Amino acid sequence: MKQFVKLVTALFLTINLNAVNIQDAPSDFVREMPKQGVIVSYYDAVKDAKKAVVNISTQKTVKQADIREQMPFFNDPLFREFFKGFGDVVPQDRIQRSLGSGVIVSSDGYIITNSHVVDGADEITVTLAGDSTTEHKAKLIGTDPKSDVAVIKIEQKNLPFIQFANSNKVREGDVVFAIGNPFGVGETITSGIVSALNKSGVGINAYENYIQTDASINPGNSGGALVDSRGALVGINTAIISRSGGNVGIGFAIPSNMAKSIATSLVKDGVVKRGYLGVSIGDINADAKDFYQNKNGALVMDVQSGSPAAKAGLKRGDLIIEIDSKPVLDASDLRNRIGMMVPNTNISIKYIRDKKTIVTNATLVTLDDEKVVTTNGNFKLFKGLKVKEADGSIVVVEVEKGSNADKKGFRINDMIIQVENMPVATLDDLKKALGAYKGKKRVFVQRNSNVMMVICD
Numbered sequence: 001m002k003q004f005v006k007l008v009t010a011l012f013l014t015i016n017l018n019a020v021n022i023q024d025a026p027s028d029f030v031r032e033m034p035k036q037g038v039i040v041s042y043y044d045a046v047k048d049a050k051k052a053v054v055n056i057s058t059q060k061t062v063k064q065a066d067i068r069e070q071m072p073f074f075n076d077p078l079f080r081e082f083f084k085g086f087g088d089v090v091p092q093d094r095i096q097r098s099l100g101s102g103v104i105v106s107s108d109g110y111i112i113t114n115s116h117v118v119d120g121a122d123e124i125t126v127t128l129a130g131d132s133t134t135e136h137k138a139k140l141i142g143t144d145p146k147s148d149v150a151v152i153k154i155e156q157k158n159l160p161f162i163q164f165a166n167s168n169k170v171r172e173g174d175v176v177f178a179i180g181n182p183f184g185v186g187e188t189i190t191s192g193i194v195s196a197l198n199k200s201g202v203g204i205n206a207y208e209n210y211i212q213t214d215a216s217i218n219p220g221n222s223g224g225a226l227v228d229s230r231g232a233l234v235g236i237n238t239a240i241i242s243r244s245g246g247n248v249g250i251g252f253a254i255p256s257n258m259a260k261s262i263a264t265s266l267v268k269d270g271v272v273k274r275g276y277l278g279v280s281i282g283d284i285n286a287d288a289k290d291f292y293q294n295k296n297g298a299l300v301m302d303v304q305s306g307s308p309a310a311k312a313g314l315k316r317g318d319l320i321i322e323i324d325s326k327p328v329l330d331a332s333d334l335r336n337r338i339g340m341m342v343p344n345t346n347i348s349i350k351y352i353r354d355k356k357t358i359v360t361n362a363t364l365v366t367l368d369d370e371k372v373v374t375t376n377g378n379f380k381l382f383k384g385l386k387v388k389e390a391d392g393s394i395v396v397v398e399v400e401k402g403s404n405a406d407k408k409g410f411r412i413n414d415m416i417i418q419v420e421n422m423p424v425a426t427l428d429d430l431k432k433a434l435g436a437y438k439g440k441k442r443v444f445v446q447r448n449s450n451v452m453m454v455i456c457d
Helices: 002-019 256-269 286-292 331-339 404-408 427-436
Strands: 053-062 094-104 110-113 123-128 131-137 139-144 149-153 175-180 188-199 210-213 225-228 233-240 251-255 279-282 298-303 319-323 346-353 356-363 372-374 385-390 393-399 415-419 441-447 450-456
Touching: 053 110, 094 233, 110 256, 139 256, 149 256, 175 233, 210 233, 233 256, 251 256, 279 331, 298 331, 319 331, 385 427, 393 427, 415 427
Parallel strands: none
Antiparallel strands: 053 094, 053 123, 094 110, 110 149, 123 131, 139 149, 175 188, 175 225, 188 210, 210 251, 225 233, 233 251, 279 298, 298 319, 319 346, 346 356, 372 385, 385 393, 393 415, 415 441, 441 450
């Protein structure tokens, strides 16, 4: 009986497998071993690239908070005698040091690194590969915190420099190497593959289009090189996702094409001049995909008055599906592409409205030309803080030294993203959110990959 059951079961499974047309892989494969006496190595791929990767050390002065400012009762006569001498100590500033990496991109000493590596540094020192004892003072050429790219320069000639790959031609599965200075141990090379492309929405920077890799990227690798199996630069290592702070196989690199474009602008102008369309945008959910009968696109949530988008006729609820005949994948894709265009660029926009497909044109303006708002005016936020509206974010453009905003820890290029439970993406959002809550309010601010909370009255 058991034999009969087994036979019937086997026959049933065979019929079912045939019914679903399961395909077997070819069985005529061959396993090969390396040739006798031959070492499989990528030495030739990385030997020149590693010479162009430098170690960067920075130091900056961090102002210590005065306890007497934080605790007003120290100046109350009732408590002054009790705490006599305790609050008379003058706070001493401390020196904060950090390490990172950089990539030499020209023989005369221009180096690309991450903005967060040199952020706020009073002094930047570079040591070259193979010579850890000689320090070179570096000059900051420019930073772009929105993309986390910075350029520094050392006064040296005939330096080894790296060649750029076209990151648009990188594919998942490509073998890559991360070169840098992890944990300050010195020159280190790790290997892996490209795990994914065009990663956005990670929440690290305003403009995200990362190459994801499982090549080990650890603290100190930031600003180092991600190279392909030829030794050409495909990306600038910038961040990891990790609960422990160490590598877990999820690292991100800024594509070389983006890094090159931004670095060129920083060297030429000292700043990155971005195009500005003037829309607040969001992604479409499953219901919206059915409604618009489109799987991809960026949904217009708001249009800035007088902006290029307004002049082009865009309205809230429009779904932008193409820019210059190239499909728009989502809100991050649109933000990245507009942000990488220079002002005065004329673009073609295809969008869906009322189930009709419409094409219009817009000429981008300069993002820096948008109005700057002092928040302690109509917005009643912090004294000494000025912000402006960028595409989908509110950016700090000025912090008055010694002001309340300065004491709260605000820095230029911080992004205000939420007030209490209300996300904010425009100046109107900020004004409404601040007016919706009485008394003290929690304000959430994003700086690079970190989010901090401050309290305002």
